[in-house]
Amino acid sequence: xTGKDGGGTWTSPDNLGQQxxxxxxxxxxxxxxxxxxxxxxxxxxxxxxxxxxxREEPLDHILFCGPPGLGKTSLAFxxxxxxxxxxxxxxxPALSSPKDLVGLLTRLERGDILFLDEIxxxxxxxxxxxYSAMEDQAIDVTLDQGPAARSLRxxxxxxxxxxxxxxxxxxxxxxxxxxxxxxxxxxxxxxDLVAILQRASVLLGIETDFDAADAIAHRSxxxxxxxxxxxxxxRDLAQVRKRSSIDLQICHEGIRALGIxxxxxxxxxxxxxxxxxxxxxxxxxxxTLAACVGxxxxxxxxxxxxxxxxxxxxxxxxxxxxxxxKAFEHMGAELPTRDGDQADLYGRQA
Numbered sequence: 241x242t243g244k245d246g247g248g249t250w251t252s253p254d255n256l257g258q259q260x261x262x263x264x265x266x267x268x269x270x271x272x273x274x275x276x277x278x279x280x281x282x283x284x285x286x287x288x289x290x291x292x293x294x295r296e297e298p299l300d301h302i303l304f305c306g307p308p309g310l311g312k313t314s315l316a317f318x319x320x321x322x323x324x325x326x327x328x329x330x331x332x333p334a335l336s337s338p339k340d341l342v343g344l345l346t347r348l349e350r351g352d353i354l355f356l357d358e359i360x361x362x363x364x365x366x367x368x369x370x371y372s373a374m375e376d377q378a379i380d381v382t383l384d385q386g387p388a389a390r391s392l393r394x395x396x397x398x399x400x401x402x403x404x405x406x407x408x409x410x411x412x413x414x415x416x417x418x419x420x421x422x423x424x425x426x427x428x429x430x431x432d433l434v435a436i437l438q439r440a441s442v443l444l445g446i447e448t449d450f451d452a453a454d455a456i457a458h459r460s461x462x463x464x465x466x467x468x469x470x471x472x473x474x475r476d477l478a479q480v481r482k483r484s485s486i487d488l489q490i491c492h493e494g495i496r497a498l499g500i501x502x503x504x505x506x507x508x509x510x511x512x513x514x515x516x517x518x519x520x521x522x523x524x525x526x527x528t529l530a531a532c533v534g535x536x537x538x539x540x541x542x543x544x545x546x547x548x549x550x551x552x553x554x555x556x557x558x559x560x561x562x563x564x565x566k567a568f569e570h571m572g573a574e575l576p577t578r579d580g581d582q583a584d585l586y587g588r589q590a
Contacts, residue, residue: 312357326353337365426462427463433457455488458503509547516554545561
């Protein structure tokens with residue numbers, strides 16, 4: 241077993257291979273009642289769905305925010321199922337100009353959903369093109385060029401735009417304001433991840449012992465996609481070992497082979513912390529840190545740092561990143577003696 245999975249690392253919820261994407265689709269809940277976790281969000285959506293059905297209107301435009309792997313795409317498909325409409329799927333990077341949107345928008349029937357993943361990566365021209373579509377259910381298409389150019393207004397069927405973003409702050413304020421419902425998905429507690437594993441066990445046709453499910457959940461960073469990915473790899477190991485279930489022994493053997501520790505940290509996380517520790521606990525710039533571990537700055541900032549911040553292992557300062565007392569203790573390194581701000585930082589993180 242190796243530490244790579246479809247181009248990404250085991251605990252990175254991004255970069256799924258095609259087979260992993262197929263598995264993810266097969267394990268998705270088929271109705272909102274089957275969706276585990278995010279109780280407040282599900283309650284809010286249930287109210288919005290019931291109200292829209294009662295008025296026989298499409299849902300308001302919805303924006304889902306939060307880290308990757310928490311269920312934004314699954315929720316978009318569930319909304320389409322609950323409203324009895326179809327869903328068209330695209331993403332910000334795939335729409336380079338307004339003309340790429342015209343075909344999608346004109347195909348939508350009343351009540352259908354247009355789901356745009358990574359919506360923060362839409363070019364500004366495409367984003368502004370969506371304004372009239374969202375508010376007026378109409379778009380203006382320019383025909384011909386030069387002096388003969390003319391504008392044609394196309395009226396659209398009322399639809400719901402569902403956007404998903406991991407970088408809410410990159411959305412322009414006028415664009416964000418056009419979403420009637422804005423919901424943020426939070427990392428899942430262990431109990432919810434265990435419930436997700438138990439449901440997946442039935443679909444995968446292999447039992448997962450409660451202790452094993454609990455151990456997997458504790459190492460999943462609160463992300464269902466990571467939880468399910470680990471379960472599938474442990475299922476492979478159980479099959480090779482001629483075991484009828486994923487028990488605690490199989491779990492520990494598989495997790496150890498993948499290089500994941502008790503807190504869900506993998507090799508790159510530890511390399512990142514080690515790079516900070518080797519510099520005596522001083523502040524290290526993101527660009528330097530990315531060069532040390534061989535990853536892009538954006539990947540470190542979006543995928544790895546949020547979990548280390550939640551654990552209290554990392555602090556961001558105006559001049560760079562700093563490993564905290566907890567990081568030194570977890571890595572078994574001696575805490576350097578510092579005066580002033582850094583000593584205060586270590587003290588607060590104790």
